[in-house]
Amino acid sequence: MPDDFERMWSDLAPIGRSARTGGYFRQPFLSAERELADWFLEQCVSRGLEVETDAFGNVVAWWRGGGVVSHLRVHEPSEPGPKGDSLPTSAGILTGSHLDSVLDGGAYDGPLGVVSALAAIDELRRRGFLPTRPIGVGVFVEEEGSRFGLACLGSRLATGAMSWESARELSDRDGVRLGDVLEGGSSSLLAGVGTFVELHVEQGRDLVDRAAAVGVASEIWPHGRYRFDFAGQANHAGTTRMVDRKDPMLTYAMTALAANKQARLVDQRATFGRIEVAPNGTNAVPSRVTAWLDARASSDASLGDLVETITRQALERAERDGTSLEVTAESVSASVAFDPALAAAVAADHADGDWPIVPTAAGHDAGILSAAGIPSAMLFVRNPTGISHSPEEHAEVPDCLVGVHALADTLERLAR
Ligand code: HGY
Ligand code: MN
Ligand code: MN
Numbered sequence: 001m002p003d004d005f006e007r008m009w010s011d012l013a014p015i016g017r018s019a020r021t022g023g024y025f026r027q028p029f030l031s032a033e034r035e036l037a038d039w040f041l042e043q044c045v046s047r048g049l050e051v052e053t054d055a056f057g058n059v060v061a062w063w064r065g066g067g068v069v070s071h072l073r074v075h076e077p078s079e080p081g082p083k084g085d086s087l088p089t090s091a092g093i094l095t096g097s098h099l100d101s102v103l104d105g106g107a108y109d110g111p112l113g114v115v116s117a118l119a120a121i122d123e124l125r126r127r128g129f130l131p132t133r134p135i136g137v138g139v140f141v142e143e144e145g146s147r148f149g150l151a152c153l154g155s156r157l158a159t160g161a162m163s164w165e166s167a168r169e170l171s172d173r174d175g176v177r178l179g180d181v182l183e184g185g186s187s188s189l190l191a192g193v194g195t196f197v198e199l200h201v202e203q204g205r206d207l208v209d210r211a212a213a214v215g216v217a218s219e220i221w222p223h224g225r226y227r228f229d230f231a232g233q234a235n236h237a238g239t240t241r242m243v244d245r246k247d248p249m250l251t252y253a254m255t256a257l258a259a260n261k262q263a264r265l266v267d268q269r270a271t272f273g274r275i276e277v278a279p280n281g282t283n284a285v286p287s288r289v290t291a292w293l294d295a296r297a298s299s300d301a302s303l304g305d306l307v308e309t310i311t312r313q314a315l316e317r318a319e320r321d322g323t324s325l326e327v328t329a330e331s332v333s334a335s336v337a338f339d340p341a342l343a344a345a346v347a348a349d350h351a352d353g354d355w356p357i358v359p360t361a362a363g364h365d366a367g368i369l370s371a372a373g374i375p376s377a378m379l380f381v382r383n384p385t386g387i388s389h390s391p392e393e394h395a396e397v398p399d400c401l402v403g404v405h406a407l408a409d410t411l412e413r414l415a416r
Contacts, residue, residue, distance in 0.1 A: 023105055024105045036111070098143030100144050159374075195342070201395050207358070217338055222332075224296075230318065236285070245321075254314075333363050355379075
């Protein structure tokens with residue numbers, strides 16, 4: 001099994017990797033991510049899995065248990081798939097994750113779940129296991145929202161949490177609309193899915209602190225992305241007295257400081273990681289500053305309070321600076337409590353004891369499917385530093401192999 005995992009992992013390593021930073025740029029529907037999507041398709045074909053795609057670029061490849069599907073058809077889910085009567089037809093178990101990355105991201109966030117899913121099927125086949133329920137490997141597009149701005153875009157479209165009519169108007173930083181990139185339409189990709197299990201590298205140090213290689217998710221913190229549009233008055237950097245300025249950069253700077261202070265005060269999370277300045281000149285007071293707040297909290301109410309407090313303080317500062325501010329929520333994900341019985345069943349009675357059940361403040365497609373009513377669970381694999389959304393993101397191969405084994409055991413339990 002190590003050769004399966006490590007071979008697949010080395011296939012992916014160079015794709016979309018920056019020579020300068022060592023980080024990954026795998027934005028949806030651009031060359032690197034499409035190369036990954038092609039790679040995934042090849043891996044499914046080579047395993048005789050039955051590939052289904054939807055109108056949004058999401059993919060699910062089914063192992064229906066009755067040995068290897070002799071013919072392979074990539075068929076639109078709207079057509080009835082090849083269901084011989086020997087094939088199990090009860091609701092399928094889906095595993096998988098995403099292949100896209102944040103800008104300059106790590107290698108593991110997303111791909112670890114996809115590669116581990118393929119390796120887990122290899123392991124189950126080596127065990128001679130035949131599932132009584134179909135087992136699928138899924139890849140959801142644009143989980144990071146790094147191009148079109150909305151987190152878990154692919155899984156929101158696949159579950160109907162977002163309509164194509166609104167999604168197609170989303171645009172990237174070059175003004176390219178999702179509707180320019182995709183035909184769009186509808187999806188019944190998840191119609192046959194009864195349970196979803198997503199394996200993911202841990203984004204934090206809970207497992208390190210517990211000396212555990214694998215854990216199970218209990219919940220996902222609510223989180224959102226809010227665009228702050230600060231407007232002021234462009235003017236000369238030299239001849240404009242400080243008292244006469246209407247400087248949006250100043251209002252932004254005080255807002256970033258206030259957000260950081262407020263999050264610390266209430267022990268939640270607030271980040272300004274992206275900013276655009278117009279006209280972005282060296283010797284002019286800017287006319288506009290656009291900045292994006294990523295806010296996360298341990299409950300929906302505290303998220304609302306946090307964003308409301310930061311917004312109020314920013315508006316008060318704008319008043320003092322003679323600038324203006326508009327705040328727009330661009331992506332909001334409510335809190336998710338994973339099915340506790342499923343989490344407990346996944347975590348219990350393993351050779352190395354019960355796996356810890358831990359919360360996360362990172363969003364995932366499993367959260368979207370859970371919110372759509374599909375019982376979902378997440379397996380986390382230990383990340384020695386906890387660092388993620390960074391070229392430094394890392395997981396040790398032995399822990400990754402423990403993760404593959406854990407996923408295979410979980411799928412076997414669920415597919416019995
Ligand atoms: O942003 C997140 O929480 C996730 O990594 N997409
Ligand atoms: Mn991520
Ligand atoms: Mn992820």
